[in-house]
Amino acid sequence: MRKVLMLLVMASILFGATLGFAAYEIAFIVKATDSDFWQYTIVGAKNAEHDLQGLVNVTVYGPPSESDIDKQVAILEDVVNRKPDAIVISSTSSEAPSLILDEAYKQGIKIVLIDNFVYDTGYNSFLATNNEVGGALAADKLVEYLKAAGKELKGKIGLVSAMAGVQVLTDRDDGFKTRLAEIAPDLEVLPTIYVDNDISRAGNATEDLLIAYDDLVGMFADNNHTGDGVARVIELQGLQDEVISVAYDSDPQEIDALRNGSLKALIVQDPHGMGYKGVMFAFMAINGEPLPEYFDTGVYVIEKDILDDSMWVLDPFSRKKY
Amino acid sequence: MAGRRERKTFTEKNLLIILVVMWVFLAIATGGNFSSWANITNLIRQSSINGVVAIGMTLIIITGGIDLSVGSIVGLSGMVFAIFTSTRGEFQFPTIVGILLALGISALIGLINAVAVHDGKVPAFIATLGMMTLVRGVVMYISGGRMVTAVPLEYRRFAVLEFLGIPALAWSWIILAAFMMLVLKYTKFGRNLYAIGSNEEAARLSGINIRLNMYSFYIVAALFSGIAGLMLGTRMAAGVPTGGSGYELDAIASVVIGGASLSGGVGTVLGTALGALIIQTIRNGGNLLGVDPFIMQMVIGAIIILAVFFDQFVKNRRKGEGRKRLFKRA
Numbered sequence: 001m002r003k004v005l006m007l008l009v010m011a012s013i014l015f016g017a018t019l020g021f022a023a024y025e026i027a028f029i030v031k032a033t034d035s036d037f038w039q040y041t042i043v044g045a046k047n048a049e050h051d052l053q054g055l056v057n058v059t060v061y062g063p064p065s066e067s068d069i070d071k072q073v074a075i076l077e078d079v080v081n082r083k084p085d086a087i088v089i090s091s092t093s094s095e096a097p098s099l100i101l102d103e104a105y106k107q108g109i110k111i112v113l114i115d116n117f118v119y120d121t122g123y124n125s126f127l128a129t130n131n132e133v134g135g136a137l138a139a140d141k142l143v144e145y146l147k148a149a150g151k152e153l154k155g156k157i158g159l160v161s162a163m164a165g166v167q168v169l170t171d172r173d174d175g176f177k178t179r180l181a182e183i184a185p186d187l188e189v190l191p192t193i194y195v196d197n198d199i200s201r202a203g204n205a206t207e208d209l210l211i212a213y214d215d216l217v218g219m220f221a222d223n224n225h226t227g228d229g230v231a232r233v234i235e236l237q238g239l240q241d242e243v244i245s246v247a248y249d250s251d252p253q254e255i256d257a258l259r260n261g262s263l264k265a266l267i268v269q270d271p272h273g274m275g276y277k278g279v280m281f282a283f284m285a286i287n288g289e290p291l292p293e294y295f296d297t298g299v300y301v302i303e304k305d306i307l308d309d310s311m312w313v314l315d316p317f318s319r320k321k322y
Numbered sequence: 323m324a325g326r327r328e329r330k331t332f333t334e335k336n337l338l339i340i341l342v343v344m345w346v347f348l349a350i351a352t353g354g355n356f357s358s359w360a361n362i363t364n365l366i367r368q369s370s371i372n373g374v375v376a377i378g379m380t381l382i383i384i385t386g387g388i389d390l391s392v393g394s395i396v397g398l399s400g401m402v403f404a405i406f407t408s409t410r411g412e413f414q415f416p417t418i419v420g421i422l423l424a425l426g427i428s429a430l431i432g433l434i435n436a437v438a439v440h441d442g443k444v445p446a447f448i449a450t451l452g453m454m455t456l457v458r459g460v461v462m463y464i465s466g467g468r469m470v471t472a473v474p475l476e477y478r479r480f481a482v483l484e485f486l487g488i489p490a491l492a493w494s495w496i497i498l499a500a501f502m503m504l505v506l507k508y509t510k511f512g513r514n515l516y517a518i519g520s521n522e523e524a525a526r527l528s529g530i531n532i533r534l535n536m537y538s539f540y541i542v543a544a545l546f547s548g549i550a551g552l553m554l555g556t557r558m559a560a561g562v563p564t565g566g567s568g569y570e571l572d573a574i575a576s577v578v579i580g581g582a583s584l585s586g587g588v589g590t591v592l593g594t595a596l597g598a599l600i601i602q603t604i605r606n607g608g609n610l611l612g613v614d615p616f617i618m619q620m621v622i623g624a625i626i627i628l629a630v631f632f633d634q635f636v637k638n639r640r641k642g643e644g645r646k647r648l649f650k651r652a
Binding site for chain 2: 033036038064065086134189190199200208209211226228232236240251
């Protein structure tokens with residue numbers, strides 16, 4: 001009898017404890033676990049969890065690769081079934097998760113979209129980088145460095161894209177091309193080469209363009225793997241001053257390339273900020289705070305001279321608090 | 323036996339014809355850019371990594387199996403090397419130790435594949451499909467999904483090294499391919515391979531140790547992927563978690579264009595090498611010509627089918643069976 005009583009007491013204490021100190025459950029779903037970029041957003045999200053000192057519990061989910069749209073949808077279904085207080089999601093598809101997300105939103109789960117918009121669903125806020133602006137900045141920097149190298153604004157520009165049919169990449173490429181046509185109409189952007197996010201193939205493409213066009217004066221690579229491939233070939237062939245190259249995103253290889261001049265500028269988003277703010281926005285939504293429908297997380301332009309002062313944005317792992 | 327040999331050389335002749343036609347066309351269409359020495363060395367170097375993976379794939383396809391895990395092994399080998407040798411890492415082993423570790427682990431994966439396929443009787447497609455996912459998971463886990471940089475300088479330099487005007491990466495492929503051609507033609511290893519691939523039961527009855535041979539085929543195939551992983555690593559100057567993904571498809575395409583039969587017993591290393599060159603020629607040529615990337619993708623798919631079709635067509639006509647038979651069968 002006493003044993004049963006003890007058990008009851010213990011159970012009620014445990015139950016009370018969980019009730020009293022229940023942290024809000026926030027599910028953080030990334031596009032892919034295999035890339036530095038999404039690892040950086042995870043650091044941001046976990047840092048936010050740390051700074052909220054036990055008020056929230058952030059659980060990270062994600063498919064292995066960005067092309068796994070269906071796997072991400074399956075993960076989302078499982079997450080919704082667990083009924084978290086909020087879902088922060090960077091969706092690989094702008095449409096595939098619509099119905100599930102909308103259903104979750106109607107159930108009262110707070111939805112914060114990051115990086116990629118999702119149509120036909122209710123949501124509390126959408127945080128993203130304006131990739132067209134980033135692409136345009138890349139064009140500005142390319143022209144600036146061409147001028148600095150004393151080159152005429154004439155000739156061919158190569159464009160290496162990681163993958164066809166991905167909205168953020170298309171935005172970057174369009175922003176780049178539109179802006180370049182405005183400020184340097186005599187520079188001709190060659191047909192885009194898609195390389196399935198393979199560094200080696202991005203290098204091959206660069207080698208091929210160098211052979212095909214004597215008047216190739218610049219390159220734009222629209223993510224980190226393409227930037228790595230382009231930079232590697234420029235470095236190996238010693239063309240740092242011949243072919244001015246600008247790339248998007250950052251990883252250790254791109255940072256080395258910036259140091260040795262094979263890339264002149266990196267256009268970087270703020271993945272840490274995206275993850276951090278995503279969780280913070282979710283926390284605010286849970287507490288009924290009003291949120292902007294769209295929040296621009298901004299881009300940074302990193303050049304060699306400010307490289308050492310920019311490590312906080314280039315390598316968010318250095319900011320890990322947990 | 324004589325009949326088969328004739329068929330084999332015949333496929334290789336057909337492939338050479340296709341290649342030469344493509345090269346002449348591209349040389350004219352690009353105003354000589356394609357045929358410049360710089361581009362020819364580019365082309366061979368660009369083919370070399372897939373070329374080496376495809377040598378291993380040739381062995382497995384001759385046994386009547388298939389190896390979908392090669393791309394993941396490429397990634398694993400490069401990542402293992404980078405982790406153990408990175409000058410910013412915790413091990414900082416010398417390059418040679420890194421190479422031995424990378425190849426050793428690759429060989430181990432090959433052995434596991436072989437045990438699953440031979441002893442476990444798991445179909446090669448399924449065993450290696452599972453292994454593809456498993457090994458990629460290992461790569462992600464040991465790297466935390468991040469790139470590993472600061473690999474030794476001499477390793478990075480290998481990517482630019484040249485000998486007699488030909489890149490070291492291209493030499494690696496040429497030497498490995500030539501070596502395996504000789505091995506398949508003149509050694510017991512090679513004869514056993516074709517014997518087992520043609521008819522395993524007959525091979526067993528004639529006293530060939532099937533288990534030992536199967537183990538060695540899968541281990542050698544994985545070793546080639548391991549070497550390719552190191553070659554890719556020198557080119558990227560880092561261990562990349564996604565390195566090598568999708569390479570199994572290029573390798574299979576090269577082997578199949580090269581005249582190997584998926585039902586086993588048929589295939590040559592030279593044919594596979596020509597197949598790898600054909601695939602890279604299309605990519606390289608497309609880039610030089612500035613072809614629309616989506617059209618290029620269609621062309622690569624079509625060429626895979628057409629190359630095999632052309633080969634079958636000419637073979638059948640040679641055998642006096644004529645066009646009618648071919649189309650009837652289709």
